Amino acid sequence: MKIEMELNGRAVTHEIDPGANLLSVLRGMGQFSVKLGCETGDCGSCTVLLDGEPVNSCVVAAARTHSHKVTTLEGLLGDPLMKELQQELVDKGAVQCGYCSPGILISLYAHFRAGNELTDHHLREALTGNLCRCTGYVKPLEAALTVAQNQQGGPDEQGGAS
Ligand code: FES
Ligand code: FES
Secondary structure (H helix, E strand, O other): OOEEEEEOOOEEEEEEEOOOHHHHHHHHHHOOOOOOOOOOOOOOOOEEEEEEEEEEEHEHHHHHHHHOOEEEEEOOOOHHHHHHHHHHHHHOOOOOOOOOOHHHHHHHHHHHHOOOOHHHHHHHOOOOOOOOOOOOHHHHHHHHHHHHHHHHHHOHOOOOOO
């Protein structure tokens, strides 16, 4: 079957298997930031934005994205907020094997863009759907809190990282 979607701001038409998940279709379209982990909706490594909301693309039928907007990390590389998040993950040493990093970046980006609270508690919640085997979440959280502090004009307006 044929689907038409807006992928990273560009209208694309793609022939898909009716049973295909969005993860496999996106990777077939060269979106290699979308990682295959559990394929059961548990690890978050395949997180993308569907109409601006983070979803686990392994459990979204590709057919469902017909006439919808899909955004992957590739589509956000020029975005100032995404650049800042990426740089902080690197600076804080939060990218070890890096397999979880695209999903973490998409989840944090969506959280910030939605205007959610940027406290330690809320940033932890934003990452609950993203499993990371390497970092113990301390460093990704530190990175997120630093970006939050920058966005909010300084550390005094934050609740702290503990
Ligand atoms: S691969 Fe999609 S949630 Fe794990
Ligand atoms: S950095 Fe390896 S799984 Fe997160």
